[in-house]
Amino acid sequence: MPDDLTVIVLAAGGGTRMKSKTPKVLHQVGGRSMIGHVLAAVQAIGPQRVVTVVGHQREQVGPHVQSLLPESVLAVQETQQGTGHAVRIAIEALEAMPIGTVVVAAGDTPLLEGESLHAFVVDHEAAQRAVSVLSGVVSEPFGYGRIVRDGAGEVRAIVEEKDATAEEREIHEINSGILAFDAQFLAGALVRIGNDNAKGEYYLTDAVGLAQHDGLVVGAWAIDDVAQTEGANDRAQLAELGREMNRRVVTRWMKDGVTVMDPATTWIDADVVLAPDVTILPGTQLLGDTVVGEDAVVGPDSTLKDCKVAAGARVVRTHGELAVVGEGATVGPFSYLRPGTRLGAGGRIGAFVETKNAEIGEGSKVPHLSYVGDATIGRGSNIGAGTIFANYDGQHKHHTTVGDGARTGSNNTFVAPVAIGDGAMTGGGTVVREDVPPGALAVSAGPQRTLEGHAERRAARTTAGAGQPVGQTVGEHSTNPGADPGVGQTDPGGSQS
Numbered sequence: 331m332p333d334d335l336t337v338i339v340l341a342a343g344g345g346t347r348m349k350s351k352t353p354k355v356l357h358q359v360g361g362r363s364m365i366g367h368v369l370a371a372v373q374a375i376g377p378q379r380v381v382t383v384v385g386h387q388r389e390q391v392g393p394h395v396q397s398l399l400p401e402s403v404l405a406v407q408e409t410q411q412g413t414g415h416a417v418r419i420a421i422e423a424l425e426a427m428p429i430g431t432v433v434v435a436a437g438d439t440p441l442l443e444g445e446s447l448h449a450f451v452v453d454h455e456a457a458q459r460a461v462s463v464l465s466g467v468v469s470e471p472f473g474y475g476r477i478v479r480d481g482a483g484e485v486r487a488i489v490e491e492k493d494a495t496a497e498e499r500e501i502h503e504i505n506s507g508i509l510a511f512d513a514q515f516l517a518g519a520l521v522r523i524g525n526d527n528a529k530g531e532y533y534l535t536d537a538v539g540l541a542q543h544d545g546l547v548v549g550a551w552a553i554d555d556v557a558q559t560e561g562a563n564d565r566a567q568l569a570e571l572g573r574e575m576n577r578r579v580v581t582r583w584m585k586d587g588v589t590v591m592d593p594a595t596t597w598i599d600a601d602v603v604l605a606p607d608v609t610i611l612p613g614t615q616l617l618g619d620t621v622v623g624e625d626a627v628v629g630p631d632s633t634l635k636d637c638k639v640a641a642g643a644r645v646v647r648t649h650g651e652l653a654v655v656g657e658g659a660t661v662g663p664f665s666y667l668r669p670g671t672r673l674g675a676g677g678r679i680g681a682f683v684e685t686k687n688a689e690i691g692e693g694s695k696v697p698h699l700s701y702v703g704d705a706t707i708g709r710g711s712n713i714g715a716g717t718i719f720a721n722y723d724g725q726h727k728h729h730t731t732v733g734d735g736a737r738t739g740s741n742n743t744f745v746a747p748v749a750i751g752d753g754a755m756t757g758g759g760t761v762v763r764e765d766v767p768p769g770a771l772a773v774s775a776g777p778q779r780t781l782e783g784h785a786e787r788r789a790a791r792t793t794a795g796a797g798q799p800v801g802q803t804v805g806e807h808s809t810n811p812g813a814d815p816g817v818g819q820t821d822p823g824g825s826q827s
């Protein structure tokens with residue numbers, strides 16, 4: 331690699347075809363902004379300095395770039411007068427004139443890989459060119475600058491679509507928009523580039539013709555994998571690049587030992603990390619910074635964003651965000667893990683369970699139909715089916731603590747703040763409002779009342795009524811309201827009005 335490398339990333343353009351309040355380069359592909367992908371590829375080649383040219387919506391683009399690459403210099407291009415103008419502004423933003431090599435790239439090519447950029451710069455250096463163009467051969471060259479070569483195959487110029495002759499428009503070798511320059515040559519060329527062309531812009535690509543004119547070495551390095559240089563100008567292209575990115579990411583993980591049953595319905599973001607022998611079942615999206623450990627199985631039909639799933643865990647039909655699933659733990663089907671969920675090793679979060687800010691200790695289980703919010707559960711405890719951790723009093727959220735080895739009954743409500751001690755138990759239907767000491771049993775329901783002969787009385791009442799057929803509950807309340815304390819509370823599934 332060159333001794334001194336400066337990379338200029340162009341990101342001042344408007345991106346009007348996105349029709350979005352979000353700047354084009356901030357639209358995401360594979361869970362990362364397009365410019366985030368470009369900056370990652372740029373960083374991979376270890377430049378001495380990076381300048382990012384911002385303009386349109388720079389109040390959004392600038393801070394985003396700084397958050398990803400704090401050392402990047404930001405150059406502001408107030409009005410977009412062309413790529414040549416943008417590069418001039420980038421160089422003016424530097425403290426000193428760059429020496430060595432200057433690479434110019436666009437901020438909207440998310441599939442670009444550091445390896446390609448590296449090979450391009452190495453080739454540029456080795457050939458000691460004044461200008462190198464990263465070119466590609468495409469089936470539909472419309473809109474691109476065309477690489478014009480002479481009879482000997484030497485690059486003569488880059489001609490933009492709007493300035494090209496009919497014959498030049500037939501050329502399928504295009505300028506990707508990525509160029510490498512000898513810094514000294516570039517500095518001189520930038521002041522010579524004019525804007526007397528179809529668009530009235532300062533074309534950076536005119537530097538190629540200038541170098542030719544000066545008798546300097548000019549050349550192109552053609553990339554086989556042209557997709558790496560493709561940009562997204564509208565949402566349809568964004569989706570295409572997203573699909574292609576996903577195809578590449580999924581393929582890479584399969585090569586690294588991950589089983590993906592159905593690559594077509596599996597989405598893995600660029601920053602996800604998977605261990606060997608992970609299995610991903612159809613309809614699964616692993617997003618953001620999700621990490622999955624060895625032998626874990628995720629899916630089918632699960633979405634995990636920024637989650638950590640430890641080795642050997644099993645996550646079935648689950649939606650999770652910022653949650654941690656411990657080693658060998660099981661989740662699902664139909665579980666909703668909200669931020670702050672931490673399930674310990676060997677633990678279980680079962681069907682129709684929602685959790686939030688919930689630390690569930692090693693081996694502890696919340697198997698069925700529950701809400702666990704703002705809670706700490708110790709080790710080896712079992713929470714009965716249909717338990718609600720009532721964490722909100724209408725104004726504030728409160729915490730519930732359950733100790734180790736506790737066994738709580740079905741259909742409980744824990745009214746926070748409340749604590750249930752180690753080894754404690756609760757009866758079915760208990761509403762826990764006061765702390766339960768270790769080893770204690772808490773029950774809150776009153777003694778059961780049993781009214782003998784209820785069914786007979788009810789049948790008699792109905793026959794005596796206004797011609798209602800036997801066995802139908804319609805009209806019972808109006809015929810004889812409140813006659814039996816049990817009636818009218820819940821209907822066990824008979825006909826209803």
Ligand code: UD1
Nearest residue numbers: 340341342343410411412413416436474475505506507533
């Ligand atoms: C440019 C190239 C063309 C190449 C194509 C590849 C020139 C003159 N043409 O054309 O040969 O085939 O890219 O996509 O360079 N930008 C700025 N400031 C400006 C103008 C552009 O920052 O004043 C940025 C844009 O945000 C974008 C990049 O530069 O990231 C390319 O600009 P764009 O307008 O898309 O250039 P094209 O006309 O596509």
Ligand code: CA
Nearest residue numbers: 436507561563
């Ligand atoms: Ca473009």
